[in-house]
Amino acid sequence: MARASKTKSRPRKSKAKPAWTARLRRFFWRALAVGFLVVVGAVLLGRVINPPTTAYMFGESRRLNGVDQQWTAMEDIAPVMARAVVAAEDANFCNHWGFDLAAIKLAIAQGSNRGASTLSQQTVKNVYLWHGRSWVRKAMEAGITPIMEALWPKRRILEVYLNVAEFDEGVFGVEAAARHYFGVGPENLSAQQAAQLAAVLPAPKKRSASRPTAFLKKRAAQIRSGAATIREDGRAACFES
Known part of the structure; x- marks a missing residue:
């Protein structure tokens, strides 16, 4: 009688992951780490070095064959100008860490950004x-914003913004804007002039601070009132030190 042959079951070998996936994974994490360090380094430099230009400013300079912009320290800008811009663009500037969640929720509810x-x-x-x-x-932008908030004081953030914001075609920064529209230096801006400058920021190529429409006059009055309010309630404290 023939014996049934016994077949020995061989242990299954675990499939080793291809070496290239491990290398790809290492490359990804290293590239991510290097990218993060580059961003942190650039933001740290921006804390102490004034940006000579921006990508948008450079593009406009090539298109217009030059732009008007001159850096001005925060100490040489009328405090009312800083308050007007905050009131117009970001009233809770001193109270958030880069993102105004309440404003985001409201914008989503209204279907606008x-x-x-x-x-x-x-x-x-x-x-x-x-x-x-x-x-x-x-x-x-979402990734860099909290890094900037962590490394820059609020006063520095506002100072840089005031120097690179566009106020008219080819006119960048509050120094150029004050002289372009009103013929005065940024240190001599009145509350009304500051409010009118802040009112053009959402659409600088379509609005004029020196020739305000009825809408812009109304908006400037709201901004002037808002600037006074944030001074009184302490929401300007972080950049008026």
Whole structure:
């Protein structure tokens, strides 16, 4: 009678992951770490070194064959100008860490993104990124903003913003804007002039601070009132030290 042959079951070998996936993973994490360090380094430099230009300013300079911009220290800008810009663009500037969640929720409820972008986000966009609505830029902005908030004092963020914001075609920064519209230095701006300058920021190529429409006059009055309010209630304390 023939014996049934016994077949020995061989232990299954665990499939080793291909070496290239491990290398790819290491490369990804190293690239991410290097990218993070580069961003942190650039933001740290921006804390002490004034940006000579921005991507948008450079593009406009090439298109217009030059732009008007001169850096001015915060000490040489009328305090009412700083308060007017905060009141107009980001009233809770001193109370958030880069993102105004209440403003974001309100903007979503209203179906608009106007008012949701903080001064910190706008400074990141102007100094380190480019203008546009792509998701890539938005994601980068969201990543860099908290780094800037952690490394820069609020006063520095506002100082940089005031020097790179566009106030008219080819006119960048409050120094150029004050002289362009009113023929005075930024240290001599009145409360009304500051409010009118702040009122043009959402659409600098369509609005004029020296020739205000009825709408802009109404908006400037709201900003002037808001600037007085944030001074009284302490929401200007972080940049008026």
